[in-house]
Amino acid sequence: MTLRRRVPWGVVLALAGALAIVLLPFVLKDTNEYRFAFVGSFFIAALGLQILTGYAGQISLGHSGFMLLGAYVTTILSVDHGWNDLATIPLAGLVAGAAGFLFGFPALRLRGVYLALATFAIPIALISLAKKYEGLTGGGGGKPLTRVVTGHEAYVTTWPIAGAMFLLAWLLLRGRLGRAFRTIRESEIAAVSLGVNLAVTKTLAFGISAFFAGIAGALYAITIGFVNPDTFTIALSILLLVGVVVGGLGSLVGVIFGALFIEYVPLYSPDILDWVQEPVGLSLDPKAAGAPAAVYGVILLLVLYLAPTGAAGLLRGFVRSITRRLYTSGGTEPPGQVVPKRREA
Amino acid sequence: MTQFVQQVVAGLGDGAIYASLALALVLIYRATHVINFAQGEMGMFSTYIAYALIVHHGWSFWPAFVFTIFVSFVGGAAIQQTVIRPLARAGELTIVMATIALLVLLNGLASWIWLPDEKILPNPFPTGTWSIGDVQIPQQSVYNLVIVLACVVLLWLLFNFTKLGLALRASAVNPVASRLLGVRVTWMLALGWGFAAALSAVAGILAASAQFVFTPTFMQVTIIYAFAAAVVGGIESPLGAVVGGLALGVTINLLGTYLDEFVTPDMRLPVALAILLVVLILRPAGVLGRTVVRRV
Numbered sequence: 155m156t157l158r159r160r161v162p163w164g165v166v167l168a169l170a171g172a173l174a175i176v177l178l179p180f181v182l183k184d185t186n187e188y189r190f191a192f193v194g195s196f197f198i199a200a201l202g203l204q205i206l207t208g209y210a211g212q213i214s215l216g217h218s219g220f221m222l223l224g225a226y227v228t229t230i231l232s233v234d235h236g237w238n239d240l241a242t243i244p245l246a247g248l249v250a251g252a253a254g255f256l257f258g259f260p261a262l263r264l265r266g267v268y269l270a271l272a273t274f275a276i277p278i279a280l281i282s283l284a285k286k287y288e289g290l291t292g293g294g295g296g297k298p299l300t301r302v303v304t305g306h307e308a309y310v311t312t313w314p315i316a317g318a319m320f321l322l323a324w325l326l327l328r329g330r331l332g333r334a335f336r337t338i339r340e341s342e343i344a345a346v347s348l349g350v351n352l353a354v355t356k357t358l359a360f361g362i363s364a365f366f367a368g369i370a371g372a373l374y375a376i377t378i379g380f381v382n383p384d385t386f387t388i389a390l391s392i393l394l395l396v397g398v399v400v401g402g403l404g405s406l407v408g409v410i411f412g413a414l415f416i417e418y419v420p421l422y423s424p425d426i427l428d429w430v431q432e433p434v435g436l437s438l439d440p441k442a443a444g445a446p447a448a449v450y451g452v453i454l455l456l457v458l459y460l461a462p463t464g465a466a467g468l469l470r471g472f473v474r475s476i477t478r479r480l481y482t483s484g485g486t487e488p489p490g491q492v493v494p495k496r497r498e499a
Numbered sequence: 500m501t502q503f504v505q506q507v508v509a510g511l512g513d514g515a516i517y518a519s520l521a522l523a524l525v526l527i528y529r530a531t532h533v534i535n536f537a538q539g540e541m542g543m544f545s546t547y548i549a550y551a552l553i554v555h556h557g558w559s560f561w562p563a564f565v566f567t568i569f570v571s572f573v574g575g576a577a578i579q580q581t582v583i584r585p586l587a588r589a590g591e592l593t594i595v596m597a598t599i600a601l602l603v604l605l606n607g608l609a610s611w612i613w614l615p616d617e618k619i620l621p622n623p624f625p626t627g628t629w630s631i632g633d634v635q636i637p638q639q640s641v642y643n644l645v646i647v648l649a650c651v652v653l654l655w656l657l658f659n660f661t662k663l664g665l666a667l668r669a670s671a672v673n674p675v676a677s678r679l680l681g682v683r684v685t686w687m688l689a690l691g692w693g694f695a696a697a698l699s700a701v702a703g704i705l706a707a708s709a710q711f712v713f714t715p716t717f718m719q720v721t722i723i724y725a726f727a728a729a730v731v732g733g734i735e736s737p738l739g740a741v742v743g744g745l746a747l748g749v750t751i752n753l754l755g756t757y758l759d760e761f762v763t764p765d766m767r768l769p770v771a772l773a774i775l776l777v778v779l780i781l782r783p784a785g786v787l788g789r790t791v792v793r794r795v
Contacts, residue, residue, distance in 0.1 A: 213592065260776060263783045270534065270595075271730050272779055274723065275772035282769045392599055399596045444610025444715070451604025455582065458597050462589050 163473050167407045168320070175313050179306060188305030188377070189417055194312035195373040197413035198319045200397040201406065202366025207395070208403040209327060210359035211339030213269055216257070216276030218390035220250040220364040222284065224371025225381045229297050230290060239299065239376050243315065246372035247365045254364020258357030277388050284383040296382030299375060308377040315373060319366060323406055326362065335359055400457055402464025411465035423449040501633045506752045512640020512709070514748020515647035519702040520718075520725035521732065521740035522651065523695035528734050529671045530691035531583065533594045537601035539722025541578075541696050542703030543715060544605045545571040547613050549704050550620050560623040564704060568697045575696020576689040583692070584685060609715040617712040624708065643705050650701055651741055654694060658737075667691060723768060724751075727775040733785025742787065747771060 179187060199221055206212050224246035232239040257276065264272055284291045291297060303311070326332060334355050337345040346352060375381045393416050401412030424440035427449045431438055439445065461468050520538060527535045535541075545567050552563040582601060586594050624642045628635040658664035670677040670687040678684050706721055707713040728747045732739025751771055754762040762770050778786065 207592070213595075260780050264779055268730060268734070268779060268783065271726050272776060274726065275769070275776055278723070278772055279769040282765055285765065396596065396599065399592060403590075403592065442611055443615045444607040444612075447603050447607025448611055449607070451600045451602075451607055454600035454603065455597060458589070458593055458600065459585060462586075462593055 164407055167469070168324075171407070171410055172317060175317070179309055182309075184305035186305070187309040189421075191305065191308035191312040191377045192374070193413045193417045194309070194316040195370040195377065196394070196397060196416045197316050197370075197410055198373065199367045199370035200394050200401065200409045200412050200416070201319055201323050202363040202370070203394050203398050204401070204403075204406060204409050205323060205327065205335070205366070206359050206363035207398055208405070209332065209339065210335040210356065212261070212356065212359060213395075214273045214360075214363070215270055215388060215391045215395065216273035217363070217367045217394050218386040218388065219276035219280045220254055220367035221371030221374060221390065222277065222280050222383065222386035223250040223253055224368030225375035225386070226284065226291055226371075227368070228372040228375045229299055229381045232300050233297065239301070240311065243369055243372045243376075247369040250368020250371065251361045251365030254367070255357055255361030257364070258360035261360060262353055262356055273391075274388065277386055277391060281383040281386060291383070292381075294383060296380055298380045302379045303376060311376060312373050315369065319369060320406065323366070327406070331355075331358070396454060400454075400464055402466025402468075405464070405466030408464050408466030408469070419453060420446060420450055423447075423453070426453070501635075502756065503753075504634045505636065506756045507749055508636050509640050510749030510752030511745055512637065512643040512748070513752065514728075514745035515640075515643040516702050516706045516709070516721060516744075517724045517728045517747055518741045518744025519647045519650065519698050519705070520721060521728035521744045522654075522737055523698040523702070524725060524729045525732075525734060525737050525740040526691050526695045526698070528729075529737075530667075530688050531594070533583075533591060533598065534726075534734075535695065536595065536598040536722075537605060538695065538699050539703075539718035539725070540602045540605040540609075541571070541575065542699030542701075542706075542721075543718040544609055544703075545574075545696070545700030546620065546703035546707045546713065546718075547609050547618075547715075549700075550618055550707075551613070553621060554618075560621060564623075567704065568700050571696040571700035572693040576693035578696070579689045579692035580685075584688070606715055613715075615715055617714055619712055620704070620707040622708045639709055643709065646705065647701065650698060654698075655737075663690075720768065724748075724771060727771050731775060731778050731785055733787045736785065736787040739785055739787030743785075747774075750774065 178190065182190065199217060202220075203214060203217050206214055227246040227249045228239055228242040231237040231242040231245065257273075261269055261272065285294045287293075327335070334345065334350045337348060337350055338352065338355060338359075342352060345355075371386075374385075378385075397412030397416045398409065399412075400415045401408035401410070423446035427438065427440040427445060431440075440449075457464075463470075520542060523538050523542075524535060527533065527538070548570055549563050549567040552558040552566065553560060558566075578601065582597055583594060586597055622639075624639045626639060628637050629641075630636075658668060666677070666682045667687050667690060669680075670682050670684040671691070674684045677687075702721070702725075703718060707717065710717065724747060725744065728744035729740045730743075731747065732741070732743030751762075751767050754770060755764070755767060
C-alpha cells in the first residue's frame with residue numbers, strides 16, 4: 155500500500171475563498187460591497203451557530219439576541235462614550251459571550267426541543283428590554299451611530315475580521331475542545347466516560363458561540379449605521395439557523411454558502427419566480443406582497459430535499475468524484491480506504 | 500374579588516386558544532418527535548380560508564367553521580405526506596427546518612392570496628357579558644373555553660376509546676412494533692398532523708374573532724404562548740398542554756391586572772417566557788411531563 159498524503163480540500167477551499175474575498179472589491183460596485191459586508195456579519199454569526207449546533211449538537215434560536223447585545227454595546231460606547239467604534243468590537247463580543255456563557259447554565263438541564271424553546275426567550279426578552287430602557291438604547295425608534303460608512307469601508311472592516319474569526323473557529327475546533335464538542339454531539343454518555351466535563355464544555359460552547367454572534371452584531375451595527383431592536387427578532391435567529399443547515403452541518407467552509415443564501419436568496423426570489431414561471435406560461439406578479447416569502451419557503455424546502463447535507467455535502471461529493479478519478483486511474487477504490495482482499499476459496 | 504373572577508374567566512378564554520394550539524404541538528411532537536414551528540401559520544392559513552368562505556362566498560359562520568376544520572384536517576395530512584414524510588430518514592434538525600420553511604411559505608402564500616392588510620372576521624359570538632351578582636362574565640371567553648374543551652374531549656374519546664385511537668397511540672409509542680402488527684404507521688402520522696391542523700384552525704378562528712382585526716402575522720405571538728404552554732405542561736403530555744395553556748392565560752391576565760406597573764402589554768411575552776424558564780429549570784420535563792431517567 156502506498157501512503158499518499160491526501161489533499162486537504164478544506165484548506166484549499168478556504169484559501170480560494172480568501173483570495174476571492176480579497177479580489178472582490180475590485181469588481182463589485184459600492185452597493186454590492188455593502189451587501190457583502192452584511193454577508194460577512196451573517197457569516198460570523200452563522201460560524202458561531204455552527205460551532206454550537208453543527209459541532210456541539212445544541213440547537214439555539216437565541217442568536218439574534220446575542221447579536222443585539224453586540225450591536226448595542228458598540229452603539230452605546232461609540233455614541234455616548236466617544237469610543238472609536240472599531241475598538242468596541244472585541245468588547246461587544248465579550249459581553250455577548252458572557253451572556254451566552256450565563257445562559258449556558260440553565261441550558262445545561264435542557265436538551266433538544268426544550269433547549270430550542272428556551273432559547274426562544276433570549277431575543278424576545280432582550281428586544282422588550284431594549285424598548286423599555288429608552289434612555290440607553292433609543293427605544294423602539296432605534297439609535298443612529300456616529301458615522302455612516304460607505305459600502306467599501308464596511309467591506310474592508312467586516313471581512314478581515316470575518317477571516318480572523320474563521321481562523322479562530324478552525325483553531326478552536328481542530329484540537330481538544332473540538333473533539334470534546336463532537337463527542338458530546340454524538341453521545342453524552344461516551345463523552346462523560348472519556349472524561350469530558352459536560353457542564354463546562356456545553357457552557358463553553360454557548361459562550362464561544364455567543365461571542366461570535368456579538369462580534370457579528372457589532373459589525374452589523376457599524377455597517378448599517380443605525381440599530382433598532384426589531385432588527386434582531388427570532389426571524390433573524392431562524393435565518394442564521396437556515397444558513398447553518400444550508401451550508402451544511404459540521405462544516406466551517408460551508409457557512410459561507412449559508413451566509414450568501416441568507417443575504418441573496420430573499421433578494422433574488424422575485425427573479426427566480428420570473429425565471430421559473432416563464433417557460434410554464436404563468437404570469438404571476440413576482441413583486442406582489444408575500445410572493446418573495448413563498449418562493450423563499452419553496453427554495454428552502456428544495457434545498458432540504460435535494461441537498462440534505464447542505465452545500466458542504468455537495469462540495470464533498472463533487473471533490474470525491476474528482477479525486478477518485480485523479481488517484482485511481484483505472485482502479486475502483488478511492489485512496490485511504492483499504493479494501494480487504496477476498497480470500498480465494 | 501369581582502375583578503379577580505372576571506380576569507380569571509377572561510384568562511381562561513385566552514388560555515383556551517393557547518391550549519388548543521399547544522395540544523396541536525403535542526400531538527405532532529408525540530407522533531413525529533419534532534416541534535412544528537409552522538403550527539401557528541397553519542392556523543392562520545385556515546383562518547383565511549374561513550374568512551374567504553364567509554366574506555367572499557357568503558357562507559354563514561358555523562358551516563364555514565366546520566368546513567374549514569375539515570379542509571384543515573385534509574391539508575394537515577397532505578402536508579405530512581408531501582413535505583414531512585420524504586424527510587423521515589433525515590435528521591431531526593432537517594425536519595425542524597422543513598417546518599420553518601413551511602412557516603415562511605404559508606405566511607407568504609397568505610399575504611400573496613389575500614393581501615397583507617387588516618381583515619375583519621365577523622364575530623359569531625355575542626360580545627356582551629353575563630352578570631352574576633357584581634361579576635361581569637365576558638361571554639366570548641366562555642364560548643372560547645366551551646368550544647376548545649369540546650374539541651379536547653372529542654379527541655380524548657377518539658384516542659382512548661376507539662380502535663383508530665389505539666392505533667394512533669401505538670404508532671406514536673412504538674412505530675416499528677405497530678407496523679409489524681399491521682398498523683399503517685405513515686397514515687397514522689398523517690392523521691396526527693390532520694388533527695393538529697384542525698386544532699390549530701380552531702385556535703386561529705377563535706383568536707381572529709376575538710381580536711378586532713387580523714393580518715397574516717396574527718398567530719406569531721399566539722404560537723409563542725402555545726410553545727410556552729406545551730413546554731410548561733410537558734411536551735409529551737396532552738393533558739399538560741391543555742392545563743398549561745389555561746394556566747398561562749390566567750396567569751398572564753392576572754399579572755397584567757395586578758402588576759400593571761411592570762407587566763405592561765409589551766412585557767407580557769417576556770414575563771410568560773420567564774415563567775417558562777423558571778419552570779424548565781425546576782422541572783426540565785414540564786409539570787406533567789414524564790421524567791426520563793438519564794445516565795448523564
